[in-house]
Amino acid sequence: MGVTIKDIAKAADVSYSTVSKALRDSPLVKEPTKQKIIEIAHQLGYQPNVAARSLVSKKSHTIGVVWPTIERVTHSALVTGLNKRLEELSYTTLISINEMECAINTFNRYQVDAIVAFDEKNSREPANSTVPIVTYGIAHKDAPFPTVDVNRKQAIRTAVEHLINIGHQSISYIGDMVQEDHLQEEKVEGFRQAITEAELGLSSTSIMEVTDLESYDGYEAMKKLLKEPDHPTAIISGSHDLSKGILRAIHENGLSIPDDISIISYDNIPATETFEVPLSTVGVPLDIITEKLSEVLIALINEEEVNHSIYLKPELNITQSCATLNGGK
Amino acid sequence: MGVTIKDIAKAADVSYSTVSKALRDSPLVKEPTKQKIIEIAHQLGYQPNVAARSLVSKKSHTIGVVWPTIERVTHSALVTGLNKRLEELSYTTLISINEMECAINTFNRYQVDAIVAFDEKNSREPANSTVPIVTYGIAHKDAPFPTVDVNRKQAIRTAVEHLINIGHQSISYIGDMVQEDHLQEEKVEGFRQAITEAELGLSSTSIMEVTDLESYDGYEAMKKLLKEPDHPTAIISGSHDLSKGILRAIHENGLSIPDDISIISYDNIPATETFEVPLSTVGVPLDIITEKLSEVLIALINEEEVNHSIYLKPELNITQSCATLNGGK
DNA sequence: TTGAAAGCGGTACCAT
DNA sequence: ATGGTACCGCTTTCAA
Numbered sequence: 001m002g003v004t005i006k007d008i009a010k011a012a013d014v015s016y017s018t019v020s021k022a023l024r025d026s027p028l029v030k031e032p033t034k035q036k037i038i039e040i041a042h043q044l045g046y047q048p049n050v051a052a053r054s055l056v057s058k059k060s061h062t063i064g065v066v067w068p069t070i071e072r073v074t075h076s077a078l079v080t081g082l083n084k085r086l087e088e089l090s091y092t093t094l095i096s097i098n099e100m101e102c103a104i105n106t107f108n109r110y111q112v113d114a115i116v117a118f119d120e121k122n123s124r125e126p127a128n129s130t131v132p133i134v135t136y137g138i139a140h141k142d143a144p145f146p147t148v149d150v151n152r153k154q155a156i157r158t159a160v161e162h163l164i165n166i167g168h169q170s171i172s173y174i175g176d177m178v179q180e181d182h183l184q185e186e187k188v189e190g191f192r193q194a195i196t197e198a199e200l201g202l203s204s205t206s207i208m209e210v211t212d213l214e215s216y217d218g219y220e221a222m223k224k225l226l227k228e229p230d231h232p233t234a235i236i237s238g239s240h241d242l243s244k245g246i247l248r249a250i251h252e253n254g255l256s257i258p259d260d261i262s263i264i265s266y267d268n269i270p271a272t273e274t275f276e277v278p279l280s281t282v283g284v285p286l287d288i289i290t291e292k293l294s295e296v297l298i299a300l301i302n303e304e305e306v307n308h309s310i311y312l313k314p315e316l317n318i319t320q321s322c323a324t325l326n327g328g329k
Numbered sequence: 330m331g332v333t334i335k336d337i338a339k340a341a342d343v344s345y346s347t348v349s350k351a352l353r354d355s356p357l358v359k360e361p362t363k364q365k366i367i368e369i370a371h372q373l374g375y376q377p378n379v380a381a382r383s384l385v386s387k388k389s390h391t392i393g394v395v396w397p398t399i400e401r402v403t404h405s406a407l408v409t410g411l412n413k414r415l416e417e418l419s420y421t422t423l424i425s426i427n428e429m430e431c432a433i434n435t436f437n438r439y440q441v442d443a444i445v446a447f448d449e450k451n452s453r454e455p456a457n458s459t460v461p462i463v464t465y466g467i468a469h470k471d472a473p474f475p476t477v478d479v480n481r482k483q484a485i486r487t488a489v490e491h492l493i494n495i496g497h498q499s500i501s502y503i504g505d506m507v508q509e510d511h512l513q514e515e516k517v518e519g520f521r522q523a524i525t526e527a528e529l530g531l532s533s534t535s536i537m538e539v540t541d542l543e544s545y546d547g548y549e550a551m552k553k554l555l556k557e558p559d560h561p562t563a564i565i566s567g568s569h570d571l572s573k574g575i576l577r578a579i580h581e582n583g584l585s586i587p588d589d590i591s592i593i594s595y596d597n598i599p600a601t602e603t604f605e606v607p608l609s610t611v612g613v614p615l616d617i618i619t620e621k622l623s624e625v626l627i628a629l630i631n632e633e634e635v636n637h638s639i640y641l642k643p644e645l646n647i648t649q650s651c652a653t654l655n656g657g658k
Numbered sequence: 659t660t661g662a663a664a665g666c667g668g669t670a671c672c673a674t
Numbered sequence: 675a676t677g678g679t680a681c682c683g684c685t686t687t688c689a690a
Binding site for chain 4: 334345353378383386
Binding site for chain 1: 331376377378379380381383384389399405408409412416421422423424425426427434435437438439440459577581
């Protein structure tokens with residue numbers, strides 16, 4: 001069995017309440033005593049028992065992450081980043097890959113201090129949790145919990161506006177989901193708004209449907225697009241993975257980026273450098289998302305008020321994948 | 330705060346120790362009483378406090394999964410499967426994406442009953458855990474813990490033998506890691522053994538190095554291979570991701586599978602159907618791995634003896650990606 | 659069959 | 675500055 005504070009107390013020849021104080025760095029313990037106790041605790045390989053601690057303090061200093069779709073890698077970089085940030089704030093992260101409701105039950109039993117949910121499915125149930133929950137990227141509107149998310153509509157609008165600015169008149173968006181998906185609809189809506197509001201009008205635009213957001217879906221959509229007699233001069237892709245497939249289709253058709261086609265990809269994943277052509281992207285940088293998420297979490301734990309919906313502002317990151325056409329500035 | 334057994338006791342007008350027994354389905358409580366208590370507990374939405382329970386019972390009915398490399402998707406399907414299996418056994422799964430040592434410390438504090446480690450890095454430290462640990466796919470030999478793993482050497486041997494059987498005389502293996510990686514070396518070793526032992530000898534063989542196991546690395550290696558005047562008639566790929574890139578390089582060269590080149594991919598991922606050509610694979614089916622892992626976990630928890638190293642037998646799954654050549658059977 | 663009570667490993671308050 | 679002790683919610687004897 002593990003070492004307890006009583007063992008340490010015996011070894012240090014003090015009472016165990018003093019040990020408790022010393023280990024919590026209380027000012028009520030004289031410095032030399034504290035040092036001695038900490039030293040002994042370390043020697044004995046003491047690990048505080050979370051069960052005992054959270055039983056009395058009602059706090060576990062643990063954040064639960066609900067992430068039922070680990071097989072879709074969209075969020076893995078985000079989870080990694082969040083974990084790191086929370087560690088800095090001396091919180092422990094626990095991940096559950098169960099469905100929202102089941103995961104929340106588990107976390108409630110574990111007395112986590114707060115929960116982040118990355119559920120991509122449409123679990124609309126306002127599962128009853130005894131601890132605060134914040135959601136990210138939930139695939140439907142009107143989430144019953146506070147939400148930190150990317151302003152996807154604005155992201156796509158920004159991308160369209162940039163392309164128009166540099167002279168593009170024929171732009172396609174790839175990423176309209178066949179089945180209902182609020183997150184994707186937001187992006188499509190952004191595309192529609194931007195082209196409607198374009199002052200000079202555009203010569204042609206199109207929106208390509210995909211059945212999923214995998215690389216292959218992007219490949220298919222792009223191939224279809226390239227079968228048409230005139231292909232657009234610029235593509236906006238709805239996701240990192242779609243972009244992979246889009247690039248491949250373009251490549252296979254003997255076209256080159258950006259000479260024949262410009263492309264901007266929606267995403268907030270750092271790893272776009274694995275592409276042959278470093279891609280222009282529009283999205284919120286990862287560390288801004290993790291920073292905001294943890295900020296909200298801590299606020300919720302401290303029972304401070306938080307905005308129900310926080311939409312982060314996407315940033316445009318233009319690389320050589322975009323060409324300026326005649327008439328562009 | 331949450332509902333406790335005392336609340337239930339009050340509502341049911343019994344002592345709280347009776348409630349405890351009833352909820353644990355003890356035979357020491359009369360059936361009607363038990364039913365009443367369970368009913369009330371349900372009505373009140375009672376969730377047992379894990380902290381309190383595990384504090385006294387020293388058991389948490391929780392398995393910790395150490396998985397520091399979530400961004401490499403290799404194990405995601407496996408983790409999902411394991412989670413499901415453990416749930417059936419009424420264990421809760423908790424995932425930590427911290428480094429082995431840190432994760433183990435966390436889990437020790439949480440009093441998990443056992444730990445599965447999927448560390449792919451070379452953390453050789455025999456981190457001192459108070460609970461049993463079983464490892465899978467650890468990137469070095471002589472793990473200080475019991476291990477369940479795939480017999481990778483045998484997997485590749487099986488693949489080579491099959492290719493020889495169906496008439497191939499010129500075979501390449503793609504997947505020798507530039508930096509040290511025990512798991513990959515095992516496979517290369519399997520390849521070497523198989524070609525050494527081939528009765529009739531082979532006309533030519535080669536082993537291609539890769540810097541990583543990403544799709545792109547496979548692409549590069551295959552391209553290099555295809556620059557040679559004579560390309561092999563069959564390829565064995567060291568991983569699912571490598572295969573992706575290999576397929577692409579073959580495709581780009583205007584070659585077709587299996588007419589020009591046959592291919593077998595090592596892997597134990599179910600999702601090979603996303604490829605244009607359904608790939609022949611050699612590996613251990615996912616559910617066999619999860620079954621074995623959970624079996625070992627439970628055995629370790631019950632303090633039964635387990636073999637230090639358990640190597641699962643890979644299965645060959647041949648599809649249309651392999652062509653029979655003249656002289657093959 | 660049920661209830662009372664000890665104690666798991668801590669925290670925090672009160673006394674000393 | 676330190677020690678004593680009640681108690682967090684639950685399990686598990688032991689008594690009734």
